[in-house]
Amino acid sequence: MTETALYTRPQSLLDMDMFYCPGCGHGIVHKLIAELIDEFDLRGRTIAVAPVGCSVTAYDYLDVDFSESAHGRAPAVATGIKRARPDCFVFAYQGDGDLASIGMAEIIHAANRGENYTTIFINNTVYGMTGGQMAPTTLPGQKASTCPEGRDPVTTGYPIRICEMLNTLQAPAMIARTMVDSPANVRKTKQLLKKAFQCQLQGKGFSLVEILSPCPVYMRMEPKAAMEHVRKNVSAYFPVKVFRELATE
């Protein structure tokens, strides 16, 4: 009897125990990225950027050249890398506090310049690394350590919809929002990431895929409930949608 391997760890994913919390979405997305790097045979020319956030040490898991970045500055760092090495495949992996709060200026301007790199934007509606503080994406009423009674839009404003905002710009080649709440949507997410990779490989310009992702610990839920929360509540505020997509097959 011969054994056939139906599934293996992607080559670009290092054989390490991830330090992410149980039920966290980062591991899922890391794996999708690694699979795509393998499928496009990009390992030898990929440079990734991980700014401050839970995924700042993503280089422990993804076996590609990696630069850390200051909080929110990944779009600027990625701009510098991509301009310096236009033949490399460059992606930045940012969280919602990083991208939508402290790094808002950098992401808008990188998108507006149409920088030809890919942003993978993990939106879990909360600051994870620092211990569950309110993010610009925190839902109204959602409790966090800096809004213990729940987010009050009267004093803290409303969650910022990044894709919709960036979609007002002319330059970006791809803007899409997806979620990793179910196997079907994980597959869909991979398809969108693939499109984003193609956008860059085809030189179309800036691509961003926002991924709604669970953070059970700071959503204060069991992993399964967090998945359901993403599906029901988070995606109700942040609709899953392809806003634009210019890649060709």
Place this chain on the structure above:
Amino acid sequence: MSKRVLTSGNEALAEGAIRAGCDCYFGYPITPQNELITYMAVHMPRLKRVFVQAESEVAAINMVYGAAAAGKRAMTSSSSPGISLKQEGISYLAGAELPALIVNVQRAGPGLGSIEPSQSDYWQATRGGGHGGYRVIVLAPYNAQEMHDQPALAFDLADKYRIPVMILSDGQIGQMMEPVVLREESPCPPPKPWALTGAKDRPHNIVRSYLPRAGLLEVHNKRLHAKYAQIEKNEVRAEASDLDDAKIMVVAYGTSARLAGGAIVQARKQGIAAGMLRPITLWPFPTAPIQSCLDRVKAVLVVELSAGQMVEDVRLAVTGKVPVHFFGRVGGGVPSIADVHEKIREVATSL
């Protein structure tokens, strides 16, 4: 005499950086360094090199970080308030050991201050400027020729030690036009095996300063400081003039050194034995060159366009062996040569 061209300090520096092999320039407008970014905007694209006008000083320094991480010679330039904004990025460059060139064409502060020349960023430049306890090499040009020549030195030192290097100029040196002999193109820098180029046929490279595992960051810091000690040993640069018989040693850099030089000529005409030690590296500070004169000189006079910043380093070097006097103006005020001359006379009468 080689062919000379009349050029502003800012443009001389820009052309010097280009000839030093600067691959990528990222900047943001601010007076009095605008001629520099404008020159780069014209010339870098013509040479098929990278020019980006960033959305902010913060973005510009992080673009430098990215390009430097990718192994390229990268630089940014600004003036005092903008340099404050860049400090976060400079700390990251230092932590990640990335070579880069940062140019500060100083203006007066604090706050928005004014666009007049100043030397009030000495502390910020020589103490690292940002968080975390690090050093950057600081070069101080005092004419357009040095503005032109120092980028090559800066990039070489940056690559050699994997450290950010700052050129600390000021509005007057940046704006003033002088004749400059254009330098030859620098040879290609040595290979950078640590750089991010895509992990083709090798383990992946990581550019980082975050070392959360217990003990690693201390090891990293100790290594950084051992490197700083090497730089202090090897890279001190200073220019001595008229010091052989001097009783008064004037210590000044940049614009102040020009003024002091003019005042020393006047003082010598009156028989006052004054000379000058001009630091070219502000960090590493020329402590030893100053100390080597202390057996002859009777007093030291420090001249700065500040309320007295470098004077602290001079006092640390002199260790009380002779009196250290200070003369400076603040808030964009620039003394005349007569002012400095008067101060030298005053010091002379105190001997």
Place this chain on the structure above:
Amino acid sequence: MRNYEMIFSGSGGQGLMFIGKMLAKLAIEEYPHVTFLPTYGAEVRSGTSYCNVKLSDEPIATPVVDYPDVMVLMNQPSVDRFLPRLRLGKIAFVNSSLAAATCTGVIEIPANRIALELGDVQAANVVMFGAMLGRERLVDLTKALEAVKASSARKGDKAVLLNQQAFDKGWELGSAARCPFAKTT
């Protein structure tokens, strides 16, 4: 030892920075040390635009001119601001079309009127440049005239001719200018 310190001042657009810079460019062929310091930034918008030029055989400690050997003052605000710095034996060339200044050391050149007569008031700065060089002879005449012509080459033959005539007329007036008591020291 040669050492000349100069101030060129006028309102923005009168081209005083331009002739100051042109002089400095010409001078680097003839003097080991030259500095040109413009006003910059916000000050440029305040009305008076001026520059400092120094030519010397010795290293120049500061590009800032306190008491000039030669001044070229194109309008009344410039005269009001800088003429008090005129010391005995020094010269100020004043554009008498726009400014009044009659004191020892002043050479009046009706630069706007001359430029207008030649066809374009814009050439007034070149008239003053010619007058200043006609008297002071700081740089080679032929090269100065070449530089003046080259600077307007892009604008066509008419502009070149205008500038040449403006320079010549200025030179003629400057060479002939009598300025009693000007060089008593």
